[in-house]
Amino acid sequence: EDGKVLVQWREMDAIDWEKVLEGSVIASSYFVRKGLSRKAQLWSTCRKFLSKSPGSALANALPETCVVETWEAFDEDIKLDFGGGDIAGFGAGSGLSLSQRLTLCLSDAADFMADREEGTLWICKPSYANKGAEIIVLETVNELEVHLLEHHQLREWVLQKYIPRPLLIEGRKFHLRAYVLCVGAISVMK
Numbered sequence: 792e793d794g795k796v797l798v799q800w801r802e803m804d805a806i807d808w809e810k811v812l813e814g815s816v817i818a819s820s821y822f823v824r825k826g827l828s829r830k831a832q833l834w835s836t837c838r839k840f841l842s843k844s845p846g847s848a849l850a851n852a853l854p855e856t857c858v859v860e861t862w863e864a865f866d867e868d869i870k871l872d873f874g875g876g877d878i879a880g881f882g883a884g885s886g887l888s889l890s891q892r893l894t895l896c897l898s899d900a901a902d903f904m905a906d907r908e909e910g911t912l913w914i915c916k917p918s919y920a921n922k923g924a925e926i927i928v929l930e931t932v933n934e935l936e937v938h939l940l941e942h943h944q945l946r947e948w949v950l951q952k953y954i955p956r957p958l959l960i961e962g963r964k965f966h967l968r969a970y971v972l973c974v975g976a977i978s979v980m981k
Contacts (some may be wrong), residue, residue: 799817859917911930
């Protein structure tokens with residue numbers, strides 16, 4: 792009413808999102824920023840967008856992608872409830888070896904890689920690392936398994952078909968990062 796705007800300028804986890812959503816204050820962060828900054832969540836965000844806009848230019852711009860999660864392989868006593876009383880345990884106490892638990896985690900990735908011609912290259916990147924840390928280019932599920940065992944502290948990965956001739960600037964790979972300040976009600980233009 793008086794033209795003053797209350798802004799919560801804090802770390803994302805400390806913002807009172809109830810007040811932001813009711814419109815009494817504005818925030819200094821995007822609520823689901825992980826959907827833009829972590830590779831696996833960005834893939835999920837892009838997939839959701841493409842399901843609503845299949846004719847978008849984005850449809851031809853993304854490499855083939857599979858998200859690999861290894862929580863069940865390395866965490867203790869993970870239990871999955873399938874409903875109807877069916878419960879399966881995959882943690883260290885499940886009786887399965889680490890290799891067997893990791894194989895279960897990699898089943899989607901194995902299927903994803905299996906339908907391609909021999910010699911296809913894949914790139915595997917941790918979802919929330921940066922600066923090229925822990926990235927590997929590989930050809931087989933066995934190479935993927937060895938890499939994930941070596942980096943067992945990281946639990947979420949993005950596996951993509953490698954683009955052999957990417958766009959380069961002065962002979963180097965690059966990425967773009969764009970920041971946008973959103974104010975008020977936002978409508979997305981197509």
